[in-house]
Amino acid sequence: MGLCQALGKSGKEFLLAVVCGYETVNRVGMAFGVSSHRNRGWHATATCGVFGCAAACAKLLNLDTDQIVSALGMAGTQSSGVWAFLGDGSNCKVLHTARAAADGMEAAFLAKAGMTGPEHIFEAKDGGLLTAMSDGGDLKKLSAGLGTVYEILNMDMKPYPCCRSAHGVIDAAFEIRKELLKKADLERTSLEKQIADIRQVQIETYLVGYKQCAVSEGCLNPKTTLDAKFSTPYAAAAALLYGKISMKEFELEVVEGTEIQRLLHKVHVEPADEFTKQYPKHWGCRMKVLQQDGTGYEKEIRDPSGSIARPLTTKQAMKKAEEFLHESYPGEEQVKIREILNLEEKETLPNM
Template sequence: MRRLAEFIHDIAWDQLPERVRETAALRVLDLVSVAAGAAKDPLVEAAKEALGTVSGCRMEMPPVAQPGFVSVWGDTRKYPLATAAMLNAMLAHTLELDDVHTASKTHGSASLIPAAWSCAEYLGKSGKDFLLAVVCGYETVNRVGMAFGVSAHRNRGWHATATCGVFGCAAACAKLLDLSVDQIVSALGMAGTQSSGVWAFLGDGSNCKILHPARAAADGIEAAFLAKAGMTGPEHIFDAKDGGLLYAMSDGGDVSKLSQGLGEVYEILNMDMKPYPCCRSAHCAIDGILEIREQMEARMGLKIRNMSEAEILADQIQAIGIDTYLVGYKQCAVSDGCLHPKTILDAKFSTPYSVAAAFLCGTVGMEQFEPEVVFDPVVQKLLEKVTVHPADRFTEQYPKHWGCHVKVTMQDGTVYEAEVEDPSGSVARPLSREQAMKKAEEFLSVVCPGRETETIEELLNLESRNMLPSI
């Protein structure tokens, strides 16, 4: 871990490859925009009231606020540092559109960017300082996830976005606080002793998943500030024989991955950008069924123009079978909520639902997770025809590839098949810049209607700003 701490301490903006600098700005744009899109979410609004009460935040406080209070995206009020970071992290994870690092199975940006943003605003840091901290956060959270080992960590029930995310937050804030190497080691050690977050919410569809990156953000910030104050954390938090995380939360892992390729391989360049607002493990199946939909159109010489026409074809489907990797199967095709979604969150973690909605609607966007679509009898009828199975060949390729095979059997015996090695938005199949800008514009319109283009430019040019913009 010390080598990682030394990297965080020593790295300077001018040392970063140009592509890394550009990617950092793009990652911030993507995360901030999808967070902005959730700005009026009822659960986050309720959390503001609850956290305002326990943190002592005066909710009626004007935007000018008192020293030490910072902003929350899409809100004119100011909040205490850790509270603001928590709320921004909740926003970031609400729409299920935050980026993902497949080799670690982490959505680190959902916590590290909010933590770094709030800390940079609190400290009055420049956009360049903020972006450098973001790079440190990405390099940390992704390597921690790889050290755990994706399958072993997930199969024990741990939510890597939370358990690894706290390290990224501590790293980013340690950089902003200009901590020494020893202090950074302590900050990471204290982050590790607070590492938590499990997948139990899937069992009954509880909605606390957004608390995971929120707690990671707050705990990471506090770990960095406590390290600056002189509190020390365990340097061997990962490999200690008694209480080391790689043994407690995995099958031993590989501690060498914490420092492997530092300064040479930038994991921030290996991020998937999500095109669909649902669990990433369902994306390959969405791509597969959309490809089959096109095959049907070509074979039958028709164009499906609306859901009613798609319903006619859906009635002719006998079965939809999906083979995928074990983690994807466990996460999106086992619980009752996955098989029989009764809430929006259930639907976002249901491969059967995502496939049914994609086939009937021809796309999967925010509209497909509105109650009138989720509970549409036509969608519910089709999802009952979908079965998902774990397949060794996809499990063996995971996490390098998050793939699946989709097979649709019609009532007349006709079979359509599609195989997806990597889902759209992955490093192997990246979204175009036009698609990325369109995504950002769509969600920024929630908090700055009419100023979307201007806001995009502000976020893409943070490097030249003396302070962070208001969102």
């Protein structure tokens, strides 16, 4: 968006660049192989994101074919970002998106200025990214259906502001919370008492989700906002306890709360082959909640909300947009939403 504004591009040109970026980042990720790439410790938001940014900027700069190839090659030689930050709760994850954006844009400008990048950045025998960053990958996925199949149409939309791997668990927790509320009505007790009576929460999920959100110290004992956003136990506890998941539930004073800390330590997460085999086509999980009196509740989620199988409604998407816009434009949310929805008709981008 910043480059569009600097170049005086139209809303339509901005959207076209966004589509190019999404198409590129997704196809690079598909070529790497989601599980293979992740299991080697790479963070795809960073490693694939740099290609998406380079492609989007190349479109805005009107690069020719050779220049685009060079821009992508230079993006690839800067591709980096690993999941080690999860191990000790360091907050450098923000560098992953920042460097992907900066390096991708720089690659496009350098290509325009005449610098060349490696043409075979993915398949080179010495230093090719498919073998360096995955178990060989699949080169054909970079271009299969290109121009007819648009991967941006296959994107999930995250309903909750935390790691996507925890979203299925949140959906399951919301459903079980409804059952606890019914029990509270029948027994003429409070929902708070039903939640306090939880003895154990058992969760099974796919291996990648388990590694990302249920292994590190920060995941198991979240003490910061970033810890909580990558913690399946925290996500489950917050959904059960509060019945909603928004930015507020990840504020530090909430994360440090006695009640949620007590509940999250009752959550136990394990990887399950049945969900691992279905991933990444399905991001499934199963949750079981056991209470002190022996009552048990179980819910399985095959696809989390916001996925292609369970897309958000327009109303849900607009509500999410309003929540985020409120932070910077209180009282102007609807005005900004209309500007965004009408971007294609704008001669220049609105100031945001």
